[in-house]
Amino acid sequence: MQSYGEVAVEQMAREGAVVVFSVSTCCMCHAVKRLFCGMGVHPTVYELDHHPRGPDIHRALTGLLLSSSASASASSIGDGGNASLLPVVFIGGKLVGAMDSVMASHINGTLVPLLKEAGALWL
Ligand SMILES: *[C@@H]1O[C@H](CO)[C@@H](O)[C@H](O)[C@H]1NC(C)=O
Ligand SMILES: *[C@@H]1O[C@H](CO)[C@@H](O)[C@H](O)[C@H]1NC(C)=O
Numbered sequence: 086m087q088s089y090g091e092v093a094v095e096q097m098a099r100e101g102a103v104v105v106f107s108v109s110t111c112c113m114c115h116a117v118k119r120l121f122c123g124m125g126v127h128p129t130v131y132e133l134d135h136h137p138r139g140p141d142i143h144r145a146l147t148g149l150l151l152s153s154s155a156s157a158s159a160s161s162i163g164d165g166g167n168a169s170l171l172p173v174v175f176i177g178g179k180l181v182g183a184m185d186s187v188m189a190s191h192i193n194g195t196l197v198p199l200l201k202e203a204g205a206l207w208l
Contacts, residue, residue: 090145093138098175101129102205106146106173108134113184114172120187124197126205133171146173153180177203 098104103121107114109132121128133139147170174181176199181187190196200206 088141088145089138090141090143091148093142094145094149097129097131097142098180099178102126102177102203103128103200104175105130106142106171106175107132108171110134111171117172117174117184117187120191124200124206126200128174128205143171146170149173149180150182153182176200176205 094106097106103126105114105117105121105128107118107130118128118130131142133143136142150170150173170183172184174183174187181190181199187196190199197206
């Protein structure tokens, strides 16, 4: 059975071409939003610290990241800090990962095609 958080994450991740789960005080989250805005992409952003079910959603995201190969940085979640986990980025409803995965895709040229496929970029 899926938890509230998993169901919510799946629904929220489909609500935009690019969806960012963020915490308003996290600087990597600001950096990823700036990166997308600089590319002309306007992501749907959920600030978990302002969301009534933020902790449930956060727990579900942690589980998703740990069970996917998308993020090598997920291994550092254990020490109780969230900073390395968030932001979590979905493109076209698919989990891309945290800031490091987004940057790696940007650098190797796979991010832009992914954004176009999702309808977030037209150029
Ligand atoms: C982790 O994130 C949650 C919100 O999802 C927040 O309530 C909590 O304070 C954060 N913990 C740390 C250590 O930053
Ligand atoms: C580009 O980087 C992403 C993120 O690390 C990775 O998933 C993908 O396989 C890489 N693609 C290529 C063609 O190197």
